[in-house]
Each structure stands twice: as C-alpha cells, then as structure tokens.
Amino acid sequence: MTGAAPRPTLEAVAARAGVSRATVSRVVNGGDGVREPLAARVRRAVEELGYVPNQAARSLVTRRHDAVAVVVAEPESRVFADPFFALQLRGISKELAAHDNQLVLLLTEGRDDHARVARYLSGGHVDGALVFSLHLDDPLPGLIQQARIPTVFGGRPGWRGGRGDVVYVDSDNRGGAREAVRHLMGLGRSRVAHITGALDQTSAVDRLDGYRDVMGDAEPRWIAEGDFTPGGGERAMRGLLDRCPDVDAVFAANDLTAAGALRVLRERGRRVPQDVAVIGFDDMLPVAEQTDPPLTTVRQDIEEMGRLMARLLLRGPAAEPASVVLPTTLVRRGSA
Numbered sequence: 001m002t003g004a005a006p007r008p009t010l011e012a013v014a015a016r017a018g019v020s021r022a023t024v025s026r027v028v029n030g031g032d033g034v035r036e037p038l039a040a041r042v043r044r045a046v047e048e049l050g051y052v053p054n055q056a057a058r059s060l061v062t063r064r065h066d067a068v069a070v071v072v073a074e075p076e077s078r079v080f081a082d083p084f085f086a087l088q089l090r091g092i093s094k095e096l097a098a099h100d101n102q103l104v105l106l107l108t109e110g111r112d113d114h115a116r117v118a119r120y121l122s123g124g125h126v127d128g129a130l131v132f133s134l135h136l137d138d139p140l141p142g143l144i145q146q147a148r149i150p151t152v153f154g155g156r157p158g159w160r161g162g163r164g165d166v167v168y169v170d171s172d173n174r175g176g177a178r179e180a181v182r183h184l185m186g187l188g189r190s191r192v193a194h195i196t197g198a199l200d201q202t203s204a205v206d207r208l209d210g211y212r213d214v215m216g217d218a219e220p221r222w223i224a225e226g227d228f229t230p231g232g233g234e235r236a237m238r239g240l241l242d243r244c245p246d247v248d249a250v251f252a253a254n255d256l257t258a259a260g261a262l263r264v265l266r267e268r269g270r271r272v273p274q275d276v277a278v279i280g281f282d283d284m285l286p287v288a289e290q291t292d293p294p295l296t297t298v299r300q301d302i303e304e305m306g307r308l309m310a311r312l313l314l315r316g317p318a319a320e321p322a323s324v325v326l327p328t329t330l331v332r333r334g335s336a
Contacts, residue, residue: 008049008050008051009051010024010025010028010051012049012051013028013042013045013046013049013051014045016045016048016049017038017041017042017044017045018041019038019041019042023038023042024042024045027039027042027043028042028046028051066100066101066102066127067101067102067103067104067125067126067127068096068101068102068103068104068126068127068128068129068130068310068313068314069104069106069117069120069121069125069126069128069129069130070089070092070103070104070105070106070129070130070131071106071107071108071117071121071129071130071131071132071140071144072085072105072106072107072108072131072132072133073108073131073132073133073134073135073138073140074107074108074133075107075108075109075110076107076109078229079107082228082229082256083284083286083287084254084282084284084302085133087284087302087303087306088132088154088302088303088305088306089103089105089306090303090306091302091303091304091305091306091307091308091309091310092130092306092307092309092310093306094303094306094307095306095307095310095311095314096310096314099310099314101127101310101314104125104126106120108140114138114139114140114143115143117140117143118140118143118144118146118147121143121144121147121149122146122147122148122149126149127149127150128149128150128151128152128313128314129144129147129149129150129151129152129313130151130152130153130154130309130310130313131144131151131152131153131154132153132154132155132309133154133155133201134153134155134157134201135198135200135201136158136200136201136202137200141153141157141166150313151167151313152167152168152169152309152310152312152313153166153167153168153169153309154168154169154170154305154306154309155168155169155170155201155202155203156168156170156173156202156203156206156325157202158201158202158205166323167312167322167323168323168324169305169308169309169312169323169324169325169326170202170203170305170323170324170325170326171203171300171301171305171325171326171327171328172325172326172327172328173202173203173206173207173210173281173300173328174206174207174209174210174213175210175327175328176207176210176281176298176300176328176330177206177207177208177209177210177211177213177251177281177298178210178211178213178214179298179328179330180210180251180279180281180298180330181194181210181211181214181215181251182214183279183296183330183332183336184249184251184277184279184336185214187249187273187277187336189248189249189277190248191222191244191246191247191248191249192211192215192218192222192247192248192249192250192251193222193223193224193240193244193247193249193250193251194207194208194211194215194218194222194223194224194250194251194252194253195224195225195226195232195233195236195237195240195250195251195252195253195257195258195261196208196223196224196225196226196236196253197226197227197228197253197254197257198226198227198228199225201228203253204228204253207253207281208223208253211223211251219244221243221244222240222244222247224236224237224239224240226252226253226257226260228253228254228256228257229256229257229260230256230257230259230260230263231260232257232260233252233256233257233258233259233260233261233264234260234261234263234264235260236257236260236261237250237260237261237264237265238264241264241265241268241270247276248275248276248277249276249277249278249279249336250276250277250278250279251279251281252278252279252280252281253281254280254281254282255280255281255282255283255284255287255288255295255297256284256287257280258278258279258280258281258291258295258297258335259280259287259291259295261278262278262291262292262295262335265278266292272293272334272335273293273334273335273336277296277335277336278295278296278335278336279295279296279297279298279330279335279336280295280296280297280298281297281298281300282297282298282299282300282302283297283298283299283300283331284302288331288333289333291335293333293334293335294333294334294335295333295334295335296330296331296332296333296334296335296336297330297331297333298328298329298330298331299328299329299330299331300326300328301326304326305326308324308326312324
C-alpha cells in the first residue's frame with residue numbers, strides 16, 4: 001500500500017520556474033510587481049506541477065478568504081419550499097463562482113440563530129455578507145453592523161435605526177403594484193381587492209402602498225393580510241369572499257399567494273378571469289405558468305437581483321457601490 005503523492009509546494013514551483021519563492025507567492029496571490037514573462041513562467045509551473053494554494057496560508061497573506069456568507073432570515077422549511085429563494089440564490093451563486101468565491105449559506109430558524117450567525121460573521125471566516133428576507137423587528141442588521149464586514153442587503157431597508165448608507169438591491173415594488181392595479185381597472189374591474197404579503201417586510205408594505213396609490217378610496221374590507229405563502233393566499237381569499245362576495249379582481253402580493261387564491265376561487269365556483277381577475281407578483285415560471293389559468297403577474301428579475309447583490313459586494317468599498325432598484329414589467333397571461 002502506497003501513500004498519497006506529496007503536495008507540491010511553493011518551493012517546488014519556484015524551482016521549476018527558476019524564480020524566488022517570494023515571486024511565486026506574489027503571482028499566486030494576485031500581487032503586483034512581477035514582470036509578465038516571469039509571471040507566465042510561474043503560471044506554467046503551477047499548471048505542470050498541479051500546485052493548489054493553501055487557503056489558510058493564503059488568507060493570512062491576503063486577508064481574504066474568497067468566501068461570502070449568504071444570510072436568509074427565514075427558516076429552512078420556507079427557504080426550500082419557495083422558488084423565490086432558489087432563483088435569488090442561483091443568481092448569487094453564479095456571480096460568486098465567476099469570481100472564484102465560495103457561498104456559505106446561513107439560515108435563521110429562530111432568535112438563537114441570530115447570535116450564532118453574528119458570531120460566525122464576526123469570526124473572520126468570510127469576506128462579506130449578502131442578507132435578504134429581513135423582517136422589520138429583525139436584530140440581524142444591528143448584529144451585522146457590529147461584525148464590521150461589508151454587507152449588501154436584498155430589499156429596501158426598513159428596520160428600526162436603519163442607516164442611510166446601507167447598500168441594497170430591490171425591485172420597484174410600489175410601481176409594479178400600481179401597474180397591476182391599473183391593468184385590472186383598465187379591464188373594467190371596480191372592486192379590486194388586495195391580498196398583502198407579510199407586512200413586517202418592506203416589499204409587502206411597498207406593494208400595499210402601490211395598491212393604495214391607485215385605489216385611494218379602497219374600502220378596508222377589500223384588503224386581506226397574507227404571508228407570501230399559498231396557504232396564506234387561501235385563507236385571505238376565503239375571508240375576502242365571505243365579507244366581499246362581489247369582489248371582481250384580486251391583486252396578490254406574490255405568485256404563491258395568487259396560486260392559493262386561485263384554488264379558493266375555483267372551490268367557490270368563481271370563474272377566472274370572467275368573474276374575478278387575478279394578478280400576482282414575481283413571475284416565477286414554475287408557479288405562474290402552472291396555475292389554472294396561467295397567471296398574469298408583475299415580473300421582477302429575481303436571479304438578476306441576486307447577481308447584482310454579489311456584484312456590488314465584490315466591488316468593494318473603493319468602488320463606492322450605490323443601491324440599485326430594478327424595474328418591473330407586467331406579464332399578461334390568462335388570469336387577467
């Protein structure tokens with residue numbers, strides 16, 4: 001039985017390239033000051049020997065870990081059941097991989113997890129954090145601020161004590177909601193109800209505000225609180241039909257909520273869109289194209305939001321990154 005072949009060292013690469021160990025270290029760690037012919041010899045030697053940098057030693061030299069924490073302020077059961085999170089994580093993962101960075105996923109099941117996440121971020125394990133799905137009473141922003149690491153947030157900040165210099169990526173939630181409600185009214189609908197998302201999140205508040213911008217005189221009974229889940233959409237739709245049986249249109253805060261509402265409308269014998277027109281928000285194709293009928297919805301580019309979050313973080317403080325709000329568009333299908 002033979003042992004594994006010894007791992008190539010910096011000294012071996014230096015000997016193969018005919019340069020000093022310090023020169024190899026600068027090339028491998030992306031430093032400056034090495035003439036291109038020498039750098040090319042080093043890269044060739046690295047490839048020939050199959051040299052892999054020792055990440056721990058490299059971190060000591062460069063103060064970088066090439067790893068980014070992605071903090072989702074939701075329990076595991078929600079994250080893996082909602083395609084929104086899969087799309088956003090895919091965008092983040094693609095951007096980090098393109099820059100040879102690792103993604104470290106951190107989820108919060110409860111308050112005890114906030115302290116755990118804060119300890120991890122303060123421990124110097126990652127170069128920065130991407131944080132999304134925050135709730136208004138969430139302690140994470142303050143804990144992350146104490147960790148003193150670069151951070152980009154997904155969604156407009158709305159937590160208590162939020163600073164004006166917070167960098168975030170969001171969609172035009174309020175404008176998209178206005179477009180959805182105007183479309184419903186343009187169809188001749190006059191009793192337009194709204195099923196909200198979780199109102200401790202700024203995206204839900206912004207969509208409710210957009211609804212109110214258009215339906216300024218909307219009756220309070222036309223607004224039902226949901227939680228961005230199909231079950232929440234079902235409960236809210238039942239309540240709406242019980243107290244407003246003449247409702248003729250529904251703007252739902254997201255596609256999952258709309259899917260739940262559609263199920264209840266079908267159970268109650270309401271035809272969509274003939275009796276009740278329905279519009280969602282997100283345009284998550286696994287949901288919007290599979291409902292019956294296919295869902296008219298406001299599209300936000302969820303995967304691009306993830307990409308932009310990672311891109312802003314990787315630029316670093318020298319680039320003075322500014323927050324980004326992406327436009328939305330109405331996608332018409334059979335429900336409205």
